[in-house]
Amino acid sequence: MDYFAKERLILAIESSCDDTSAAVLRGNTVLSNVVSSQEIHAQYGGVVPELASREHQKSIVPVVELALRNAGVDKKDLEAVAYTRGPGLLGSLLVANSFAKSLSIALGIPLLEVHHMKAHILAHCIAMDGQKNPVFPFLCLTVSGGHTQLVLAESAETMRILGQTLDDAAGEAFDKTAKLLGLPYPGGPLIDKFAKLGDPKRFQFSKPKVEGLGFSFSGLKTGVLYFLQKEMQQNPRFVQENLNDICASIQSTIVEILVDKTREAMSMTNVKQIALAGGVSANSALRAAFIELGEQTGASVFIPPFSYCTDNAAMIGIAGQFLFEAGVFGEFSSAPLARWEFGTK
Ligand code: KG4
Ligand code: ZN
Numbered sequence: 001m002d003y004f005a006k007e008r009l010i011l012a013i014e015s016s017c018d019d020t021s022a023a024v025l026r027g028n029t030v031l032s033n034v035v036s037s038q039e040i041h042a043q044y045g046g047v048v049p050e051l052a053s054r055e056h057q058k059s060i061v062p063v064v065e066l067a068l069r070n071a072g073v074d075k076k077d078l079e080a081v082a083y084t085r086g087p088g089l090l091g092s093l094l095v096a097n098s099f100a101k102s103l104s105i106a107l108g109i110p111l112l113e114v115h116h117m118k119a120h121i122l123a124h125c126i127a128m129d130g131q132k133n134p135v136f137p138f139l140c141l142t143v144s145g146g147h148t149q150l151v152l153a154e155s156a157e158t159m160r161i162l163g164q165t166l167d168d169a170a171g172e173a174f175d176k177t178a179k180l181l182g183l184p185y186p187g188g189p190l191i192d193k194f195a196k197l198g199d200p201k202r203f204q205f206s207k208p209k210v211e212g213l214g215f216s217f218s219g220l221k222t223g224v225l226y227f228l229q230k231e232m233q234q235n236p237r238f239v240q241e242n243l244n245d246i247c248a249s250i251q252s253t254i255v256e257i258l259v260d261k262t263r264e265a266m267s268m269t270n271v272k273q274i275a276l277a278g279g280v281s282a283n284s285a286l287r288a289a290f291i292e293l294g295e296q297t298g299a300s301v302f303i304p305p306f307s308y309c310t311d312n313a314a315m316i317g318i319a320g321q322f323l324f325e326a327g328v329f330g331e332f333s334s335a336p337l338a339r340w341e342f343g344t345k
Contacts, residue, residue, distance in 0.1 A: 003028055003125055003133075003156075004325050009073065010080045011103070012317030013064065015096035016088025016116050017146065018047045020059035023313035024071035024078075025321060028127045032070035033307065033314040036063050045185045046175075053091030060099050067313070075107060082112035082320025084119070085330070086337030093336035101332055111330035112320035115340055116311075117142060120277040121153050122322060123308045123315035134273045134302050141262050143286070144278030144310075145171035145186065148215050148258075150265050151342075156322035161342050162265050163213025170254060170280045173217035177224045177250050181239055191247045192283050198248030200285075203227070205253045213261050213268075220253060251285050259289045266297060275302035279310045 007027035014021040018041055023033040038055045041047045068075055083100035086093055104111040121140040125133050137154045139162075148165035168176065171188055178187020205223050208216040228246075231238040239246065262274060276290055287303055294301035308314055323329070 004321060008079045008321065008324055009077055010082055010112070010317055010320050010324065011064070011067070011075070011078050012082040012114075012313040012320055013060070013096040013100050014084045014116075014311060014313040014316045015056045015060065015092050016084045016086070017092060017311055018052045018055070019311040020056050020063050020095075021311065021313035022064040022067035023317045024067055024073050025314065025317035028125055028133075028318055028321065030126055030314045030317070031073065032067045033312055034063050034067045034070065035307070035312050042185055045179065047089070049089045049091055052089055053095065056092055056095035060095055064099070075103075078107060078109055080110045080112055080320065080324055081107070082114050082316050082323070084116045084316050085113040085334060086116065086340035088116055088336075088338065090336060090338045093338065097334070097336045105332065110324070111332070112323045112328075113330035113334055114316045114319040114323065115342070116316075117147060117149065117342060118159055119315040119319040120144075121151055121159065121275070122156060122319045123277060123304055123312075124275045124302050125156075126304070126308060126314055126318050128304060128308075131304075132300070132302075134275055134300070137271055138273035138275055138302070139262070139265055139269065139271050140275040140277055141258060142277040143170040143258060143280035145169060145175065147278060148217070150213050150261060152265075152269055152271065156319070157326060159342060162268070163215065163261060165215040165217060166210065168217040168221065170215070170217060170258060171278070173220055173254050174251075174280065176221045180221070180225055180228055181243065181246065188280060188283065191251055192285070194244045194247035195251040195285065198244030198246070200248040200252035202242075202245035203249040205249060207253060207257055213265055215257060215261060217254070217257075220250075224250060251283070255283070255285045255289050258286060259293055262290075263293060263297070266299060272297070272299040273302065274299050277304070277309055281309045282306050
């Protein structure tokens with residue numbers, strides 16, 4: 001897929017949450033993508049912003065150096081530097097913001113300010129071995145620990161949010177229910193693992209009734225809590241004895257909520273390409289359900305490798321390439337944006 005008139009060499013940096021990442025891209029080809037994930041938060045059961053910011057400070061220089069080395073690129077050959085301007089944790093964003101600005105000034109190359117959520121979607125435009133890329137317009141379900149959004153990507157610049165969560169994100173629904181089961185953070189991958197051995201129909205959890213294409217997951221968490229309290233009154237070993245079935249039932253409820261809304265969005269927009277992004281897209285049941293949805297509707301399904309689904313700088317790089325192509329450059333006075341309305345740039 002030729003998205004660009006010219007193939008530019010750019011460095012991209014991501015530090016919006018708890019992963020420090022740097023990547024080098026030529027056009028939509030990734031030459032390197034280095035991700036340093038912060039282990040420190042696991043003991044706290046969630047990301048601690050102050051600690052995240054300090055960890056980024058420690059990692060940013062070695063991560064960028066490694067990305068350049070892995071790509072076999074000298075920094076004097078770079079044509080631009082892209083970074084995540086927002087949304088995210090302010091203290092974390094500041095690290096890539098100041099680093100990218102300094103590099104841009106030192107090398108005399110343009111700065112590209114990337115919207116993190118748009119980048120998750122544009123990750124589908126990265127060249128991937130043996131996989132096709134979507135053609136605009138396509139639908140994307142972005143599901144992670146912080147976000148749940150259904151977006152119509154009309155072009156790289158114009159993206160319309162069709163629906164998003166009113167409370168918890170899908171990843172939080174996994175992590176919070178896992179916590180109720182006594183599983184460590186992040187619980188999503190563990191629910192996925194135990195669910196593989198369980199019966200998804202064994203227990204019923206009610207699905208929220210949300211207007212339009214919005215999502216809500218906080219009710220599921222409460223539903224699971226009350227269910228467990230009731231069962232454990234009768235059998236204190238209820239969770240240990242039924243872990244696989246409980247996980248499979250929770251997982252299938254979350255997946256059904258996500259897939260039902262995606263199906264609705266497809267019939268509303270008549271778009272026949274559906275894509276999955278964000279950390280929760282690693283979930284095996286969600287992947288299988290998306291593939292099935294594609295088969296039922298005749299739509300093409302795009303699920304990138306996991307390394308491009310979770311937070312990574314390669315997606316910042318591809319988003320930066322689109323900004324460069326459109327001639328939209330950043331400014332040295334730009335501050336990071338913890339909140340950034342979708343579609344303003
Ligand atoms: O995109 P991501 O890496 O970053 C943040 O949002 O910070 O997403 C992390 C989320 C966590 O909530 C984690 O539990 C969830 O993705 N996750 C999964 C799976 N792998 C990661 N959820 C369900 N099943 C999985 N296999
Ligand atoms: Zn993200």
